[in-house]
Amino acid sequence: MTLLKLFVTSLLTCFLMGLAQAQPTVGSRFEKVLPLGSGASVPLPEGQWQATAVTQTVTPNQVNKFNVTVLKNLDLRSPYAALVIRASYTPARWPNTICDRPKEIENSFLVNRHGTINSQLLNKCSRFTSVDDGLELWIGRQKNQNSWYWPSDVMSGLGSIQTIKTRNFIQAEFTINQFEGFSLRYNVFMLPPAGISSVKFSSDYKAGRISSEHQLLEGWANILMESLQQSFFNKKPQPILALNYKTDVSSATVASVNPPTLPPIENVESLEAEKLRDARTQEILRELANPRITSASAPKPPSAPSAAISPSLPPPSSPSAQERETRELKAQLDQMREMLSKLQAANAASAAAATNKPSETPLAAAPKPMAKPVFANRKALIIGNDLYTDVPKLQNAAADAEAMSKALEGVGFKVSKHLNLNEKAFKQALRDFRLNIQGGDEVLFFFAGHGVQLGSANYLLPTDIKGDHEEQVKDEAIQLQKVLDDLQEKKTKFALAVIDACRDNPFKGQSRAIGGRGLAPTSAATGQMIMFSAGSGQQALDKLGTNDKNKNGLFTRIFLKEMIKPGVSVDRVLRNVRNEVVTLAKGVGHEQTPALYDQAVGEFFFVP
Numbered sequence: 001m002t003l004l005k006l007f008v009t010s011l012l013t014c015f016l017m018g019l020a021q022a023q024p025t026v027g028s029r030f031e032k033v034l035p036l037g038s039g040a041s042v043p044l045p046e047g048q049w050q051a052t053a054v055t056q057t058v059t060p061n062q063v064n065k066f067n068v069t070v071l072k073n074l075d076l077r078s079p080y081a082a083l084v085i086r087a088s089y090t091p092a093r094w095p096n097t098i099c100d101r102p103k104e105i106e107n108s109f110l111v112n113r114h115g116t117i118n119s120q121l122l123n124k125c126s127r128f129t130s131v132d133d134g135l136e137l138w139i140g141r142q143k144n145q146n147s148w149y150w151p152s153d154v155m156s157g158l159g160s161i162q163t164i165k166t167r168n169f170i171q172a173e174f175t176i177n178q179f180e181g182f183s184l185r186y187n188v189f190m191l192p193p194a195g196i197s198s199v200k201f202s203s204d205y206k207a208g209r210i211s212s213e214h215q216l217l218e219g220w221a222n223i224l225m226e227s228l229q230q231s232f233f234n235k236k237p238q239p240i241l242a243l244n245y246k247t248d249v250s251s252a253t254v255a256s257v258n259p260p261t262l263p264p265i266e267n268v269e270s271l272e273a274e275k276l277r278d279a280r281t282q283e284i285l286r287e288l289a290n291p292r293i294t295s296a297s298a299p300k301p302p303s304a305p306s307a308a309i310s311p312s313l314p315p316p317s318s319p320s321a322q323e324r325e326t327r328e329l330k331a332q333l334d335q336m337r338e339m340l341s342k343l344q345a346a347n348a349a350s351a352a353a354a355t356n357k358p359s360e361t362p363l364a365a366a367p368k369p370m371a372k373p374v375f376a377n378r379k380a381l382i383i384g385n386d387l388y389t390d391v392p393k394l395q396n397a398a399a400d401a402e403a404m405s406k407a408l409e410g411v412g413f414k415v416s417k418h419l420n421l422n423e424k425a426f427k428q429a430l431r432d433f434r435l436n437i438q439g440g441d442e443v444l445f446f447f448a449g450h451g452v453q454l455g456s457a458n459y460l461l462p463t464d465i466k467g468d469h470e471e472q473v474k475d476e477a478i479q480l481q482k483v484l485d486d487l488q489e490k491k492t493k494f495a496l497a498v499i500d501a502c503r504d505n506p507f508k509g510q511s512r513a514i515g516g517r518g519l520a521p522t523s524a525a526t527g528q529m530i531m532f533s534a535g536s537g538q539q540a541l542d543k544l545g546t547n548d549k550n551k552n553g554l555f556t557r558i559f560l561k562e563m564i565k566p567g568v569s570v571d572r573v574l575r576n577v578r579n580e581v582v583t584l585a586k587g588v589g590h591e592q593t594p595a596l597y598d599q600a601v602g603e604f605f606f607v608p
Helices: 002-022 102-106 134-145 152-159 198-206 212-233 271-289 320-354 397-410 423-436 470-476 480-489 554-563 570-587
Strands: 033-037 040-043 049-058 065-073 080-092 108-112 122-131 169-178 181-190 378-384 414-419 442-448 451-454 457-460 494-500 528-532 595-598
Touching: 033 065, 033 080, 040 080, 040 212, 049 152, 065 152, 080 152, 102 108, 108 198, 108 212, 122 134, 122 198, 122 212, 134 152, 169 198, 169 212, 181 212, 198 212, 212 320, 378 397, 378 423, 397 414, 397 442, 397 494, 397 554, 414 423, 423 480, 442 480, 451 470, 457 480, 480 494, 480 528, 494 554, 528 570, 554 570, 570 595
Parallel strands: 378 414, 378 442, 442 494, 494 528
Antiparallel strands: 033 040, 049 065, 065 080, 080 181, 108 122, 122 169, 169 181, 451 457, 528 595
16 A cells, blocks of 8 residues: 555656646746756757746637747847747647748748648748847837737746847747647747848848858758757757857947947948948858869968068958858858758658658658658549540540649649549539538649530539530539539638630530630639639640640640649749740740639648
8 A cells, every 4th residue: 555655646746747847937047958848848049048937828719728938048148039939738720830921921031931831740930020129119019919929928028138128139930830739839039140230131131132141040940940849749859059140249248137228230330341241241152152162272361471561550351261251151051951951850750650651761861852741631633524425525634634633642632533524423523522621621623624604604514514505504514613612611721723624615516606715704712722724715725736745735734844843832833834834825826824813821832
């Protein structure tokens, strides 16, 4: 009985210790790692961190509850001033990342999805924003706009951060969401590099004036994101590299916790200083692009001054300092790349282990892309009809459907493919697909075959359509708008309908004409994109001439080529398709301009 009591007491003690560690307490100090309980943690940038607020906040829809910790850096010479860490242990099916808020992204720079998209089991996003009027005024704005995200106790914890109270700064935000799992949001308040304001630093990046500090910050962000995944989701504490760039605070002497007010950086930065800075940046970038400098081509340091030179005169500027800076920068970037490769490999191994799949990547090597990415909610219905019984047959529709199915499976879609469907089978396929869709899914519907415009509505034709009169076609064909409405009712996160049905009018040889060439203009509901292979009144080409041996129609072959390009958003893919189709059709004297109707919210990618 004594042993049983001891065992129960030990379990209870461990449990209570776990609860005590679940959230830090106000005043506690940390270095390198912040424990969050149950083995989870987050890495901390260099410095000595003290918790100034510990609280909870709930999203407006009451779905997610975040445990929030505010930390200030006691090392006032560090570029990092404060952290706000939000950890949610409430499983959410499809939590959004900050990359899904277009208005906020417009005001940001160095935005990065880190190779993920929303529908993956783990999706990520980071961004940096500039704040030009100091923390005090920024806090006032956030209280009015985002009271749930920045509650009063979090704001009071930030209010004690003196380093950026009246100084311009950069806010970096990192989010990682796990499908039906936990979420992490990590905000860093940091100083811009020395001699440049945060706004100028941001605008330079957007204008393509990429400095060495931009490169360092981007590398640091990549490493931090992978470290967050390792530490919080994989429960393997992982420190991060120091960000070695100078700030106006780090180069000044810090006398006390409340340093004297520094002059605004905008006044320090003269036009001449900006020119020198740009020149130095360009030199560093050239050196990075061509790192192999031979002893013959490398600039030689000046010889020692002769005795005839007055010792009171300053020695001529030596390029060796710049060379050292270049080598140091390159060494740090190389170190970042090496560490990033190891972290990515470790995270890939953890993901493979979680899905009971062996990892193909050794920890010391850069991770290889998976042959087929794992997505939780990508579903596609593909239909290709070309063997019509009572209207002209088509040549490419089934081949287009086959190729599209294979391509979509390769980018993580669960595909339902059907060829040559009559009316009954067509409608059954739509019903089955509709039942399989859940809220939050990303859905693609592709149809290749005959389509016709009747009035202002568009109809997709099954293979057994007769077309004796217009009312019969309306009854037996599939109205496209009905398909789109069904997707909208299912509350899909993103729906794309691709219709390659703008062939010649299949009923034009009838004694009474039904419909006309092409499809009618349409409109997309919120969250939907629709693309027709040709515009209103136009015919979509199957071939570019008698010598064209490609088994796919013009529109589909271009679509297949563009959709597999990595890092290109879906809306950009569709616009690229349209541009190339127009060019190729004009080359054979034909006018074909694919029609695009876009009401999607957020960015989506076939291949991240």
